[in-house]
Amino acid sequence: MRAAWSRLLVVAFAAQLAASSPFIEAGIDASVPAPYAMPHAPLARRTTLGRSPRHLRPEDVVAAFPDDGPRIGKRDGVSPPDVGQMATFTGSDPEPTRLGTGFKFLANSNHALDRQNVDNVAPPTTDQGDIVNLKWSMSLSHTRLLKGGWVREQTVTDLPPSKDFAAAEIAMAPFAYRELHWHKVAEWGYVLGGNGRLTAIDEDGKSFISDIRGPTNSSDPDIYYFPPGVPHSIQALEEGLELLLVFPDGDFDALGTTFMLSDWFARTPLEIVAKNLGLNSTAVLGRIPQVDPYILPSTKAPPPLGHADAEAVRSPQGSIAPSHYVFRLAQQNATVAPGGGGWLKVQDSVTNFPVSKDIASALVFVEPNGLREMHWHNNDEWLYIISGTARATAFAGSSSSRTFDFQPGDTAVFPASWGHYVENTSPTEPLIYLEMFKAPKFIDFSATQWLALTPPQIVADLLNISTEVVEGFMKVKPLIIS
Numbered sequence: 184m185r186a187a188w189s190r191l192l193v194v195a196f197a198a199q200l201a202a203s204s205p206f207i208e209a210g211i212d213a214s215v216p217a218p219y220a221m222p223h224a225p226l227a228r229r230t231t232l233g234r235s236p237r238h239l240r241p242e243d244v245v246a247a248f249p250d251d252g253p254r255i256g257k258r259d260g261v262s263p264p265d266v267g268q269m270a271t272f273t274g275s276d277p278e279p280t281r282l283g284t285g286f287k288f289l290a291n292s293n294h295a296l297d298r299q300n301v302d303n304v305a306p307p308t309t310d311q312g313d314i315v316n317l318k319w320s321m322s323l324s325h326t327r328l329l330k331g332g333w334v335r336e337q338t339v340t341d342l343p344p345s346k347d348f349a350a351a352e353i354a355m356a357p358f359a360y361r362e363l364h365w366h367k368v369a370e371w372g373y374v375l376g377g378n379g380r381l382t383a384i385d386e387d388g389k390s391f392i393s394d395i396r397g398p399t400n401s402s403d404p405d406i407y408y409f410p411p412g413v414p415h416s417i418q419a420l421e422e423g424l425e426l427l428l429v430f431p432d433g434d435f436d437a438l439g440t441t442f443m444l445s446d447w448f449a450r451t452p453l454e455i456v457a458k459n460l461g462l463n464s465t466a467v468l469g470r471i472p473q474v475d476p477y478i479l480p481s482t483k484a485p486p487p488l489g490h491a492d493a494e495a496v497r498s499p500q501g502s503i504a505p506s507h508y509v510f511r512l513a514q515q516n517a518t519v520a521p522g523g524g525g526w527l528k529v530q531d532s533v534t535n536f537p538v539s540k541d542i543a544s545a546l547v548f549v550e551p552n553g554l555r556e557m558h559w560h561n562n563d564e565w566l567y568i569i570s571g572t573a574r575a576t577a578f579a580g581s582s583s584s585r586t587f588d589f590q591p592g593d594t595a596v597f598p599a600s601w602g603h604y605v606e607n608t609s610p611t612e613p614l615i616y617l618e619m620f621k622a623p624k625f626i627d628f629s630a631t632q633w634l635a636l637t638p639p640q641i642v643a644d645l646l647n648i649s650t651e652v653v654e655g656f657m658k659v660k661p662l663i664i665s
């Protein structure tokens with residue numbers, strides 16, 4: 184094992200020296216923007232060009248070690264030597280086989296799911312132990328179709344390790360509302376598409392209204408945060424609105440977590456509601472819905488995007504600035520990864536988003552074939568794949584690890600302290616995802632930085648590598664490696 188790793192490092196180094204651009208190898212001129220998917224295309228172009236991802240392909244390994252046995256057909260999934268690479272099964276359905284272990288399917292399997300989860304079917308030999316499932320696909324969630332939109336959720340019943348977070352994808356047709364409501368826990372939102380308008384008040388009766396924008400070809404979207412109890416509503420504007428909502432409570436559907444205004448009124452004696460609102464008759468309240476609509480269409484278009492002020496209600500107690508609850512990612516400078524493989528934008532209450540006391544977040548952009556470095560956190564990490572495809576291995580200690588594959592709309596959990604990496608498995612598409620923590624501050628620990636800042640002899644003796652190799656490790660966190 185150790186010998187294999189040190190040889191691997193040599194090959195990786197040689198591959199780096201060769202430094203041929205994978206885009207040119209793939210027959211694509213690197214000076215021409217690659218055909219990235221919407222909606223973050225130019226961001227991808229801006230950061231990808233001029234870099235040479237250091238991707239170690241199985242072919243490189245075979246070429247370097249021709250004695251490791253004849254290459255067996257691509258359909259076998261893994262070309263020797265087996266250094267934990269993802270099985271490919273090019274042109275055929277994945278089989279539970281890997282270089283002489285396993286056996287083909289004799290009966291049926293769900294091949295579509297197998298193809299998306301090759302690391303479940305033919306796991307790397309480094310996987311070991313009984314790690315529970317850490318992934319959920321929003322595509323497996325029940326979708327509630329409503330007049331004016333839809334919603335689907337991931338709660339702790341879908342993904343039991345997700346104790347810190349539940350999430351929902353929610354969409355509203357043009358001008359439809361997410362009705363007036365509040366929660367026992369905070370609500371964090373990320374605009375996946377379209378545009379919308381938020382309203383809220385705080386405990387002092389100050390009023391808040393702000394437009395929120397989705398991603399465009401040249402800018403990242405808005406996020407927002409409402410503290411526990413702050414009542415709010417959301418309205419879609421001209422293009423409709425799709426949001427990712429994240430709540431710092433895995434059991435979000437439990438009784439007593441979400442409260443709809445219309446539901447409350449329907450469940451209260453009407454004469455009390457009338458008296459409470461200063462009405463001398465219940466007559467005008469006779470048409471309050473008896474079932475809360477959750478999402479509902481509007482009867483009149485609101486002022487267009489950018490004109491929230493035109494319908495703002497002036498509060499005698501004052502107003503709350505949009506920037507209090509809304510964080511504009513487009514105005515945040517990205518932290519370019521020293522490892523050269525992408526960038527991060529971190530938001531938390533200590534650094535730049537004071538209101539977000541219960542949630543720290545990071546928007547992560549990983550170049551094609553890039554690697555979010557091997558690291559861990561002191562809180563559970565909840566993640567959501569916005570676009571692209573990824574592979575990650577969760578290391579639980581005690582010689583236990585398990586590898587997962589991710590697609591857009593997947594949520595996942597890396598429990599506190601578990602070591603992990605996230606690799607972009609596409610040679611052409613960027614990977615964009617969110618890392619979320621139920622914490623006031625984003626914190627991570629880097630394996631590479633740790634080794635680089637430890638006396639080299641200690642690391643050399645442990646890993647049986649030379650001190651020269653150790654001295655080459657980065658002393659700053661690489662964050663994302665090209």
Ligand SMILES: *[C@@H]1O[C@H](CO)[C@@H](O)[C@H](O)[C@H]1NC(C)=O
Nearest residue numbers: 219220221222224225399400
């Ligand atoms: C955004 O990019 C896509 C493809 O890269 C293109 O089709 C679309 O027209 C662009 N939109 C705008 C508003 O520039």
Ligand SMILES: *[C@@H]1O[C@H](CO)[C@@H](O)[C@H](O)[C@H]1NC(C)=O
Nearest residue numbers: 460461462463464465466467
């Ligand atoms: C109820 O209030 C309305 C105005 O808000 C008033 O016109 C009406 O006379 C009142 N009715 C009674 C019975 O007090």
Ligand SMILES: *[C@@H]1O[C@H](CO)[C@@H](O)[C@H](O)[C@H]1NC(C)=O
Nearest residue numbers: 511512513514515516517535
């Ligand atoms: C972003 O970077 C630019 C250029 O370095 C700088 O002028 C600007 O102040 C930065 N913005 C923020 C919000 O830090």
Ligand SMILES: *[C@@H]1O[C@H](CO)[C@@H](O)[C@H](O)[C@H]1NC(C)=O
Nearest residue numbers: 185186187189644646647648
């Ligand atoms: C370190 O690697 C060398 C060369 O492969 C090997 O001979 C030696 O046994 C290894 N030492 C340990 C402690 O594994």
